[in-house]
Amino acid sequence: MSIIFGFLIFIATIATAILYGVAMHGHWNDKGDGKALWKPVFVLLAVSGILMINRALTVEGATINEAFLILWVMVSIGMFISMASSRFYNLKYKEKGKFSKISRTAFIIGFILFLLFAFTMPGTNVEENAAAKVESAAEETAKNITEENDEAELALEKKQLAAEKEKEEKAADRKAEEEKAQAEKEAEEKAEREAAEQREQEEKLAAEKAAKEKAEREQLEKEQAAKETAEKEQREKEEKEAEEKLAARTENLTAVELYRVVDGDTVHVIDKDNNLLKLRLLLIDTPETVHPNKPVEPFGPEASARMTELMSSAEVLHIEYDEGAETDHYDRHLVYLYADGVSVHEVLLAEGLARVGYIYEQQRYLLDFREKEQYAKDNRLGIWSIPGYVNEGGEGFNSEKEEAAVETIPETTVDQGSSGEDSAASYNFANCKELRAVFPDGVAGDHPAYQPKMDRDKDNWACEN
Numbered sequence: 001m002s003i004i005f006g007f008l009i010f011i012a013t014i015a016t017a018i019l020y021g022v023a024m025h026g027h028w029n030d031k032g033d034g035k036a037l038w039k040p041v042f043v044l045l046a047v048s049g050i051l052m053i054n055r056a057l058t059v060e061g062a063t064i065n066e067a068f069l070i071l072w073v074m075v076s077i078g079m080f081i082s083m084a085s086s087r088f089y090n091l092k093y094k095e096k097g098k099f100s101k102i103s104r105t106a107f108i109i110g111f112i113l114f115l116l117f118a119f120t121m122p123g124t125n126v127e128e129n130a131a132a133k134v135e136s137a138a139e140e141t142a143k144n145i146t147e148e149n150d151e152a153e154l155a156l157e158k159k160q161l162a163a164e165k166e167k168e169e170k171a172a173d174r175k176a177e178e179e180k181a182q183a184e185k186e187a188e189e190k191a192e193r194e195a196a197e198q199r200e201q202e203e204k205l206a207a208e209k210a211a212k213e214k215a216e217r218e219q220l221e222k223e224q225a226a227k228e229t230a231e232k233e234q235r236e237k238e239e240k241e242a243e244e245k246l247a248a249r250t251e252n253l254t255a256v257e258l259y260r261v262v263d264g265d266t267v268h269v270i271d272k273d274n275n276l277l278k279l280r281l282l283l284i285d286t287p288e289t290v291h292p293n294k295p296v297e298p299f300g301p302e303a304s305a306r307m308t309e310l311m312s313s314a315e316v317l318h319i320e321y322d323e324g325a326e327t328d329h330y331d332r333h334l335v336y337l338y339a340d341g342v343s344v345h346e347v348l349l350a351e352g353l354a355r356v357g358y359i360y361e362q363q364r365y366l367l368d369f370r371e372k373e374q375y376a377k378d379n380r381l382g383i384w385s386i387p388g389y390v391n392e393g394g395e396g397f398n399s400e401k402e403e404a405a406v407e408t409i410p411e412t413t414v415d416q417g418s419s420g421e422d423s424a425a426s427y428n429f430a431n432c433k434e435l436r437a438v439f440p441d442g443v444a445g446d447h448p449a450y451q452p453k454m455d456r457d458k459d460n461w462a463c464e465n
């Protein structure tokens with residue numbers, strides 16, 4: 001506290017001295033501005049005095065006497081300066097009374113301060129009274145200070161409690177915010193972990209799926225390559241076998257030229273000696289198109305057209321005989337027919353335009369033909385597309401028109417009013433001569449007049465011409 005008062009008193013004293021000097025200078029030069037500075041000089045002098053008195057009252061070891069002494073010294077210095085200025089001004093300008101008012105005022109203030117200094121000297125009543133007053137004031141001040149301290153302490157305590165409460169509330173809020181932030185952070189981290197695990201799982205599944213697809217694709221490619229290789233080997237094997245078979249057949253083949261196609265299984269050709277040969281293809285039977293006692297059967301025209309196409313487009317035609325009889329009783333040559341080295345029999349069988357039939361002693365390629373027939377049968381091609389059309393229990397085909405034609409009996413031969421037994425008996429011919437008298441072209445194997453003994457060539461047709 002002493003240091004603070006000392007510093008303030010020092011600042012006030014210096015400011016008073018400077019302002020006093022400026023005012024004196026203005027008064028010397030007769031400047032109007034200098035007059036306005038005297039009031040601040042007195043104010044600063046009063047402030048300095050108040051500060052000194054307060055210091056004497058509040059700082060231990062300081063007295064009011066010292067304060068009045070210092071003020072008296074300050075004012076005396078100012079008075080001596082003004083008196084010196086008045087003397088110098090009189091000598092310089094021969095003008096008296098220039099600083100007399102200032103000197104007089106300073107003398108009066110200094111005299112008053114000197115009296116105050118004298119009355120406050122130790123051992124005087126003034127000093128005692130002042131001391132008593134000071135002590136009373138000090139006690140009052142101490143009491144006030146104590147009360148103020150108590151109030152301040154109470155207020156400070158309340159303030160501290162409020163601050164602590166506010167601090168606790170802030171701490172609780174901060175803790176709640178931290179917990180909330182921590183919970184949000186943990187939730188985000190959990191969500192990120194779950195998302196990462198989900199992504200990892202998806203990536204794993206995708207990788208497994210890709211690996212599986214790759215393995216399946218590689219397996220499929222491997223199987224496809226193996227299949228292609230097997231098919232290629234099979235084709236090469238079949239081609240080789242076909243070449244070997246063709247080479248083997250070539251030795252027994254006879255070159256011919258086409259004369260005309262009769263139907264799907266009958267062709268007329270000319271041999272190298274310019275002889276006309278009527279051919280009946282071995283081991284196959286096609287639907288009828290030109291039979292005198294049969295209607296045009298389904299797929300008969302298609303078989304004839306296909307035969308015509310094969311024969312007409314081929315550059316070279318060959319025939320091959322099998323073991324056994326080379327001709328039948330119609331003088332038709334029983335052969336296998338080839339167009340540019342391709343078996344016509346197998347083409348017609350594979351396309352469903354012919355069936356395996358007329359199986360007698362010539363059976364060299366029966367197994368091959370059965371295989372081609374089974375392919376068409378499995379895929380319901382041609383004749384196999386009509387349920388029940390092929391007579392699988394015997395020879396030929398089951399045609400409604402054909403049955404109607406067979407059941408038509410000449411009126412001159414069969415009595416309209418005869419019974420079933422009489423009708424059956426009327427078909428009981430002794431030989432082919434008697435049968436041809438009624439049926440000039442012979443009868444099929446399903447006709448009531450058919451008798452195996454009259455079917456010498458075993459072609460399921462008796463007494464044909």
